[in-house]
Amino acid sequence: MYHNVEHIMEILVLLFALFAVWTPTPGTPAVRGIVDAFADHRIVAIAEAHGVRQAGDFYIALVRDTGFQRIAPDIVIEFASRQSQSLLDRYVVRGDSLPLDTLRSIWRNTTKVASWEAPTYARWLAAIRDVNRGLAPGRRIRVLAGDTRVDWSVMRAPADWQALGDNNVSFADVITGEVLAKGRRAFVVLGSNHLMRTGSRDDGPNTATRVEAKYPDAMYVAWLYNGRPGGPEADTQMSKEEWKAPALVTLRGSWAGAIPAGSHRFDDVADALLYLGPSDRLEQESPAAEAFESSYRRELDRRSWIEWGDSTRARAFLHLQPVERERP
Numbered sequence: 001m002y003h004n005v006e007h008i009m010e011i012l013v014l015l016f017a018l019f020a021v022w023t024p025t026p027g028t029p030a031v032r033g034i035v036d037a038f039a040d041h042r043i044v045a046i047a048e049a050h051g052v053r054q055a056g057d058f059y060i061a062l063v064r065d066t067g068f069q070r071i072a073p074d075i076v077i078e079f080a081s082r083q084s085q086s087l088l089d090r091y092v093v094r095g096d097s098l099p100l101d102t103l104r105s106i107w108r109n110t111t112k113v114a115s116w117e118a119p120t121y122a123r124w125l126a127a128i129r130d131v132n133r134g135l136a137p138g139r140r141i142r143v144l145a146g147d148t149r150v151d152w153s154v155m156r157a158p159a160d161w162q163a164l165g166d167n168n169v170s171f172a173d174v175i176t177g178e179v180l181a182k183g184r185r186a187f188v189v190l191g192s193n194h195l196m197r198t199g200s201r202d203d204g205p206n207t208a209t210r211v212e213a214k215y216p217d218a219m220y221v222a223w224l225y226n227g228r229p230g231g232p233e234a235d236t237q238m239s240k241e242e243w244k245a246p247a248l249v250t251l252r253g254s255w256a257g258a259i260p261a262g263s264h265r266f267d268d269v270a271d272a273l274l275y276l277g278p279s280d281r282l283e284q285e286s287p288a289a290e291a292f293e294s295s296y297r298r299e300l301d302r303r304s305w306i307e308w309g310d311s312t313r314a315r316a317f318l319h320l321q322p323v324e325r326e327r328p
Contacts, residue, residue, distance in 0.1 A: 027241070027243035027244070027247030027248060027249045027275060028247065028248045028249075028250075029244070029246070029247065029248070030058060030245075030246035030247055030248040030274055030275075031058075031061055031062050031065050031067075031068070031246070032067070032248075033222075033247075033248030033272070034062060034068070034187070034222070034248065035062075035065065035067040035068050035071065037220045037222075037272075038071050038073065038185055040220070041217070041218060041219060041220035042179070042180060042184075042185045042186070042215075042218050043175060043179070043180070043185070043186050043188055043211065043215075043218050043219045043220065044073075044185075044186075044187055044188070044219075044220045044222070045187075045188035045189070045190065045195050045208070045219060045220065045221050045222070046059075046187075046188070046189045046190075046195075046222050046224055046274060047190065047191070047192035047194070047195035047196065047221055047222065047223045047224060047270060048189055048190070048191060048192065048224045049191075049192065049224055049226040049282075050115065050116075050118070050191060051118035051120055051284050051285050051286075052120070052224070052226065052276070052282050052283065052284060052285070053120060053282075053283040053284075053285045054245070054246070054276040054277060054282055054283065055120065055224055055276060056118075056119075056120035056121070056123055056124055056285070058246050058274075058276060059124045059127075059189065060123065060124055060127040061246075062187070063075075063124075063127055063128050063131050063141065064127070064131060068187075069131065069135065069139070069141070071185060072135075072139050072140075072141060073141070073184070073185040073186050073187045074141070074142050074143070074144050074178070074179055074184055074185070074186040074187070075128065075141060075142070075143045075144065075186065075187050075188075075189070076143075076144045076146045076171070076174055076175055076179070076186050076187070076188040076189070076190075077121075077143060077144070077145065077146055077189055078110075078116075078146055078147060078171070078189065078190045078191060078194070079106075079107045079110060079115070079116035079121045079147075080106050080107060080110065080143075080145035080146070080147060081109060081110045081111060081145055081147040081148060081149055081150050082145045082146075082147065082148065082149045082170065082174070083109070083145075083149045083150065083151070084105065084106045084109060084145050085144070085145045087102065087103075087105070087106055088106060088125075088143045088144075088145055089142070091103065091106075091125065091129060092125060092128050092129045092132060092141070092142070092143045093132060093140050093141075093142055093143075095129055095132060095133055103122075104122075106125070106145075107121055107122065108296075109150060109152060110147045110150065111147055111148050111150050111161070111164050111167055112147075112307075113300065113303040113304055113306075113307045113308075113313075113314045114300060114303075114304070114314040114317050114318050117287040117291070117318060118284075118285040118286065118287060119285050119287060120285050125143065128141055128143060144174050144178055144179070144186070145174075146167075146170060146171045146174045146175075146188075146190070147167050147170060147171070148164050148165065148167045148169070148170040149170075150164060152299075152303060152306075155303075155306050156306070157306060158305075158306055158307070158308075158309050160306060161306050161307045166204075168194055168200070168205065168206045168207045168210060169210070171188075171190060171194060171207040172207050172210035172211050175188065175207070175211050176210075176211055176214050176215065180211075180214075180215050180218060190207060192223060192224070193206065194206050194207040194208070195207060195208045195221050195223075195270075196208060196221075196269045196270070197209070197212075197221060197268060197269055197270060197271075198261075198262075198264050198268055198269055201262075208221060220271050220272070221269075221270045221271050221272070222248060222270065222271065222272040222273070222274045223251075223266075223269065223270035223272070223273055223274060224274045224276065225238075225273050225274060225275055225276070225279065226279050226282055227279030227280075229259050229260060229261040229262070229266055229269075230256075230259040230260075230266070234256070234259050235278065235279050235280070237255070238256075238275070238278070239278060243275050245275055245276050245277040246274065246275065246276050246277075247274075247275045248272050248273070248274055248275075249272060249273040249275055250271070250272050251266055251267035251270060251271060251272055251273055252267045252271070254267075256273055286318075286319065287318065289319070289320060289321075292318070292320055297315065297320060297322075300314040300315060300318075300320075301314070301315065301322075
């Protein structure tokens with residue numbers, strides 16, 4: 001009799017655990033969730049996977065939202081270095097027209113070679129500019145370049161690139177110095193390694209830990225889910241949810257928060273999950289090959305060697321053919 005009761009209890013415990021795992025977690029419409037997060041946090045950040053079309057669509061929907069516009073936060077971006085701030089102000093805030101090569105220099109002249117060529121980012125800047133045209137000058141959204149200053153014209157060797165240092169320092173300086181120290185708010189979009197609350201993947205300090213060290217509890221981090229952490233099992237489980245993308249799902253207290261993330265749990269790494277749909281349906285945007293003139297392709301090869309010691313890596317990433325040597 002005792003063994004039967006014990007066996008029944010084991011079954012009940014197992015059933016309870018399964019029910020807890022598979023109970024749907026409600027998701028908040030993501031635009032509303034991000035806007036609401038500003039009520040308690042001055043910095044609301046997206047730990048993104050770069051170049052995802054649905055992410056770009058979400059960022060545009062967010063800046064077009066009147067609730068977001070009323071908050072009028074700054075926007076801190078990874079895809080521009082600080083020497084481009086005046087160009088960003090001219091294009092996004094003042095609404096100036098810039099020559100195409102000048103406009104492209106904003107996302108091309110960063111410390112990360114070839115990383116921001118996906119149309120996602122140019123489209124988002126254009127959308128912010130368009131929104132600002134309908135806002136009073138004092139309410140316009142300013143975009144802040146977060147990446148380390150860089151001058152590729154004076155760089156010649158890998159040691160020059162290494163001397164630039166960790167760009168987490170620059171991101172944190174912009175957020176603390178240009179936003180928090182001035183009593184402002186900001187919407188921040190950086191790669192996930194910069195925003196994990198537990199620090200970077202190599203266990204060093206990152207942007208989130210640096211900002212929180214100076215301004216505890218200032219940040220709210222939403223992780224753009226693209227199949228990690230968790231992998232196929234988590235993807236399968238998420239497909240059973242009734243989330244309508246884009247959705248924002250609180251991690252603490254949900255089954256998703258218990259997903260292993262390295263040596264941590266998902267809810268140690270971020271506050272929320274930004275769900276844009278099943279990971280196998282997320283679309284990686286690629287630039288058109290005709291956007292890369294021969295001179296820039298040669299410059300990509302040069303920069304690629306300086307950053308990685310491999311002159312072909314940037315072209316391979318962008319699926320570009322090598323430039324034929326000019327005949328004398």
